[in-house]
Amino acid sequence: MDSQAIATLPEHGHAEHEHSPHLHHHFATEDQQREASNFGMWLFLLTEIMFFGGMFTAYLIYRNWYYPAFVAGSHWMKIWAGTLNTTVLICSSFTMAMAVYSAETRKRKALLRYLSLTLFLGFVFLGIKAYEWHNEWVEHHVPGLNFSINDFTHVDPRYPLDKPLAPDMAEKTQSYFSLYFLLTGVHALHMLVGVSILLFLIFNAWKGAYTTGHMTFIENFGLYWHFVDIIWIFLFPLLYLISRHQ
Amino acid sequence: MSEPTHHAHTVVHPKVYAAVFGALLLFTALTVFASSLELGVFNAVVALAIAVIKATLVVLFFMHIRYSSKLLKLTICSGVFMFLVLITMTLTDYISRAWGLW
Numbered sequence: 289m290d291s292q293a294i295a296t297l298p299e300h301g302h303a304e305h306e307h308s309p310h311l312h313h314h315f316a317t318e319d320q321q322r323e324a325s326n327f328g329m330w331l332f333l334l335t336e337i338m339f340f341g342g343m344f345t346a347y348l349i350y351r352n353w354y355y356p357a358f359v360a361g362s363h364w365m366k367i368w369a370g371t372l373n374t375t376v377l378i379c380s381s382f383t384m385a386m387a388v389y390s391a392e393t394r395k396r397k398a399l400l401r402y403l404s405l406t407l408f409l410g411f412v413f414l415g416i417k418a419y420e421w422h423n424e425w426v427e428h429h430v431p432g433l434n435f436s437i438n439d440f441t442h443v444d445p446r447y448p449l450d451k452p453l454a455p456d457m458a459e460k461t462q463s464y465f466s467l468y469f470l471l472t473g474v475h476a477l478h479m480l481v482g483v484s485i486l487l488f489l490i491f492n493a494w495k496g497a498y499t500t501g502h503m504t505f506i507e508n509f510g511l512y513w514h515f516v517d518i519i520w521i522f523l524f525p526l527l528y529l530i531s532r533h534q
Numbered sequence: 535m536s537e538p539t540h541h542a543h544t545v546v547h548p549k550v551y552a553a554v555f556g557a558l559l560l561f562t563a564l565t566v567f568a569s570s571l572e573l574g575v576f577n578a579v580v581a582l583a584i585a586v587i588k589a590t591l592v593v594l595f596f597m598h599i600r601y602s603s604k605l606l607k608l609t610i611c612s613g614v615f616m617f618l619v620l621i622t623m624t625l626t627d628y629i630s631r632a633w634g635l636w
Binding site: 319322323326327330331334337338341344345348349367371374375378379381382384385386389392393510511514515517518521522524525526528529530531532533 | 543545546548551552554555558559562565566569570571572573577578581582584585588589592593595596597602603605606609610613614617620621624625628
């Protein structure tokens with residue numbers, strides 16, 4: 289399959305009309321067409337890695353600079369909500385993988401079921417995230433709009449061993465929360481885009497698309513959805529977990 | 535003429551997906567548990583190691599890279615490598631500008 293996929297037209301490449309109606313004329317085989325499409329999607333995902341990577345690097349550098357502030361800030365994360373959301377996203381990745389499988393095996397009903405489940409789990413994730421953001425608003429932890437250093441200049445009752453921060457370091461918790469809102473916000477934006485495309489996919493699948501042998505759209509959307517899951521797999525420990533004890 | 539073309543492409547069995555799904559849930563539980571232990575700097579190391587393992591599982595199985603061509607495998611590896619090079623160079627710059635303060 290490897291050599292075939294990168295080969296140019298074989299000798300009998302234009303053997304008249306024996307190919308599937310989904311095969312574009314500039315590809316020799318369906319495998320080649322499929323791989324070209326996946327390859328393009330992966331190139332896009334690599335640019336996305338660089339896009340998120342810049343923000344992860346900013347997090348890394350500021351965390352080292354204002355370490356006590358980052359520790360104090362992350363102590364306000366709700367670990368149960370982060371764990372639940374990680375689980376929800378992993379479930380949605382599984383249902384998405386099953387949706388691709390259903391398209392491959394041409395089962396329309398199963399495809400619709402798994403796509404709908406993925407959509408539902410996407411909404412659950414966004415709902416839990418919105419709940420957390422709302423709490424942060426109520427707690428005055430939103431830099432620039434609604435922020436108070438009060439929680440950080442006093443001893444946190446849930447972490448009685450923490451020392452209160454000096455006012456200048458307490459101000460730096462805004463760096464933590466800015467990066468938190470940036471990272472989770474851009475991630476949620478990707479989820480919103482994903483959910484919108486899912487609605488479109490479900491509509492098309494309902495009309496009978498993707499189960500006739502041509503499923504690159506479903507496949508590439510699956511890649512996108514899994515990628516967004518991977519971003520969260522890194523966000524969860526970095527924002528919620530690693531400073532639990534410091 | 536209208537004979538449906540069958541893909542030489544590997545179709546991954548749902549059992550594989552289910553196994554990966556189980557492993558991902560297990561690693562999630564493990565990373566939350568590990569964060570409750572006092573490990574010093576190793577809290578971050580363990581959390582990131584688990585995240586890398588989870589991401590690799592997703593890429594290999596859910597994203598089918600284990601069954602993909604060498605071209606795709608090589609492209610992804612070089613992309614990730616490039617990403618690590620960029621992070622390293624950025625950090626080299628920051629560390630050497632505030633020498634001794636890190």
